[in-house]
Amino acid sequence: MQDFVFSRRRRFGIGFLAGLIAGIVASGLMLLLNVTLNGVSLPQVLSSALTQLIPPSGFDFLFRTVGSNAKHYLFYGIFVGQCLVFALCGGLCNLLVAGRAKEKGHEQLGWLSGVMLAVVLWLATGLLFLPLTQAGVFGSLLTIGVFNTMLSLAVVGLVFSLLFVYIQNWLVLRVVRKQAGNELSEREALRMYERRTILRRGIIALGAGIVGVLGWRFISQGLGGSAGSASSSGSIIQDYKSQISPPPTPNYDPNFASVSGLSPEVTSNDQYYVVSKNVFSDPSVDAAGWHLTVDGEVEHPFSVSYNELLAMPMQKQYESMMCISNEVGGQYMSNGLWEGVRLETLLNRAGVKAGATKVVLYAADDYSDSIHLAKALEPTTLVAVHMNGQKLPQGHGYPARLLVPGIYGMKHVKWVTHIQVIDTDFRGYWQQRGWSDAAPIRMTSRIDTPLPGTALTAEKPTYIAGVAFSGNQGISEVDVSLDNGQTWQRAMLKKPLSALSWVLWQLPWTPSKGSYTIIVRAVDLKGKVQAPYLAPPLPDGSSGYHSVDVTVS
Ligand SMILES: Nc1nc2c(c(=O)[nH]1)N[C@H]1C(S)=C(S)[C@@H](COP(=O)(O)O)O[C@H]1N2
Numbered sequence: 001m002q003d004f005v006f007s008r009r010r011r012f013g014i015g016f017l018a019g020l021i022a023g024i025v026a027s028g029l030m031l032l033l034n035v036t037l038n039g040v041s042l043p044q045v046l047s048s049a050l051t052q053l054i055p056p057s058g059f060d061f062l063f064r065t066v067g068s069n070a071k072h073y074l075f076y077g078i079f080v081g082q083c084l085v086f087a088l089c090g091g092l093c094n095l096l097v098a099g100r101a102k103e104k105g106h107e108q109l110g111w112l113s114g115v116m117l118a119v120v121l122w123l124a125t126g127l128l129f130l131p132l133t134q135a136g137v138f139g140s141l142l143t144i145g146v147f148n149t150m151l152s153l154a155v156v157g158l159v160f161s162l163l164f165v166y167i168q169n170w171l172v173l174r175v176v177r178k179q180a181g182n183e184l185s186e187r188e189a190l191r192m193y194e195r196r197t198i199l200r201r202g203i204i205a206l207g208a209g210i211v212g213v214l215g216w217r218f219i220s221q222g223l224g225g226s227a228g229s230a231s232s233s234g235s236i237i238q239d240y241k242s243q244i245s246p247p248p249t250p251n252y253d254p255n256f257a258s259v260s261g262l263s264p265e266v267t268s269n270d271q272y273y274v275v276s277k278n279v280f281s282d283p284s285v286d287a288a289g290w291h292l293t294v295d296g297e298v299e300h301p302f303s304v305s306y307n308e309l310l311a312m313p314m315q316k317q318y319e320s321m322m323c324i325s326n327e328v329g330g331q332y333m334s335n336g337l338w339e340g341v342r343l344e345t346l347l348n349r350a351g352v353k354a355g356a357t358k359v360v361l362y363a364a365d366d367y368s369d370s371i372h373l374a375k376a377l378e379p380t381t382l383v384a385v386h387m388n389g390q391k392l393p394q395g396h397g398y399p400a401r402l403l404v405p406g407i408y409g410m411k412h413v414k415w416v417t418h419i420q421v422i423d424t425d426f427r428g429y430w431q432q433r434g435w436s437d438a439a440p441i442r443m444t445s446r447i448d449t450p451l452p453g454t455a456l457t458a459e460k461p462t463y464i465a466g467v468a469f470s471g472n473q474g475i476s477e478v479d480v481s482l483d484n485g486q487t488w489q490r491a492m493l494k495k496p497l498s499a500l501s502w503v504l505w506q507l508p509w510t511p512s513k514g515s516y517t518i519i520v521r522a523v524d525l526k527g528k529v530q531a532p533y534l535a536p537p538l539p540d541g542s543s544g545y546h547s548v549d550v551t552v553s
């Protein structure tokens with residue numbers, strides 16, 4: 001019944017469609033296997049490779065235009081791309097295989113062709129794609145390893161190929177049946193034309209939609225959207241003194257009562273900011289099978305299980321964290337009560353050899369970063385297992401993460417599995433992409449209330465309030481200016497929960513009619529004044545003064 005010969009274009013079209021449908025299912029399956037059984041995620045591998053190729057300035061541009069959602073857009077883009085590659089494979093396979101079958105008067109594919117296609121895809125991915133994206137032959141350089149990669153690729157490839165053959169044959173059969181009269185009826189032709197037009201319009205609409213969303217984000221962020229704006233006008237820079245000596249004595253208010261709109265002093269686990277490189281899913285580590293290995297330039301390398309780690313001496317401390325990609329006034333800053341084992345305890349047990357310089361932390365998501373040995377031995381550097389009295393939430397690094405005060409969140413490696421002492425230099429995941437390695441936190445202050453654009457009532461008492469943070473340098477003073485930095489008013493501070501925590505501040509204000517730009521700056525315990533110079537997050541973290549515009553009527 002299938003004595004039918006299609007044009008090459010037709011053949012490609014049918015294969016493409018069948019490949020697309022099967023590709024969407026297979027890509028979904030890949031992500032499912034990735035989340036549930038530690039299968040390989042090709043979108044993740046590709047996006048890691050891509051972000052490494054993009055020059056830092058390009059990455060920064062991406063970050064500023066599409067904001068923190070950059071990685072999600074990247075992921076959707078790659079996911080759609082992967083489905084299209086599947087579709088292309090379908091089209092090509094059909095051209096090659098069904099083309100040869102033509103002599104036998106056949107347009108359908110045999111199951112054997114499907115298995116062959118799966119094998120070809122499997123080899124191409126394992127031997128070409130993965131090595132080219134620096135994941136090694138069949139993912140040998142990935143944490144999940146060769147076995148999981150081979151197996152999950154095989155399953156996904158087989159499901160794709162067999163589904164492709166099935167859909168392809170079904171489509172062919174449909175066309176053959178419809179063309180039974182050898183001639184396309186006019187109605188049929190019209191319907192096919194319409195269908196094609198609908199598809200084409202759909203693709204155009206989708207493309208326009210994506211461009212529109214990107215454009216809108218670009219405009220709204222360019223005009224000072226959610227992150228607030230940073231201020232550094234001429235007068236602020238002119239009168240700027242970088243150092244106050246002797247340092248101011250903090251004016252802690254023992255009756256400091258939080259006002260509405262001010263951040264809670266301790267961020268709850270579900271409000272705590274989350275940042276990770278992972279475009280689709282963070283690793284879910286099973287503590288029962290987890291081990292933390294300490295090795296490298298040490299006398300006695302060892303591993304501990306989760307329970308052994310929990311049985312070691314624990315230390316509790318409040319510490320605030322901030323992401324190096326946080327914009328001035330941004331939200332990637334939180335404060336928590338952490339509990340864990342001193343890294344020093346683990347390193348002493350291993351016996352660090354003379355000449356060691358750095359400590360590298362490797363994680364279950366193929367993330368890595370390093371800190372200097374001196375930093376690693378500070379008594380506040382912890383391998384943390386508890387956050388605000390609970391075991392670490394999955395998104396914050398369960399079962400264990402590094403806590404290293406004074407430097408940016410980037411260095412607080414989550415899902416840590418391996419601690420290696422080295423006597424050379426090391427560039428971690430973000431350092432390979434152009435970000436600072438030393439990464440000391442730049443002092444910052446943020447106005448939480450009033451929000452930008454608020455319309456206030458004249459002569460009605462209100463508060464200006466927010467947080468200030470300097471890593472591990474403390475805060476002695478927070479000042480607010482309403483006249484572009486010509487005069488500053490000192491805010492009242494809440495005594496911080498620790499030397500590593502942010503400081504809450506507030507200033508009562510009874511405004512008269514007018515428009516105001518509220519500007520804030522902080523001073524640390526050594527008298528160092530927050531720098532007014534504007535800098536984007538890349539490569540050393542953002543700098544400049546946060547400002548908020550309000551009107552009073
Ligand atoms: N394993 C791993 N650790 C990581 C990251 C990551 O992507 N993978 N991101 C880092 C970055 S950039 C930041 S700011 C902090 C954020 O920690 P949080 O999500 O608990 O706030 O984790 C750091 N640790």
Ligand SMILES: [Mo]
Binds near residue numbers: 323324325410
């Ligand atoms: Mo970060």
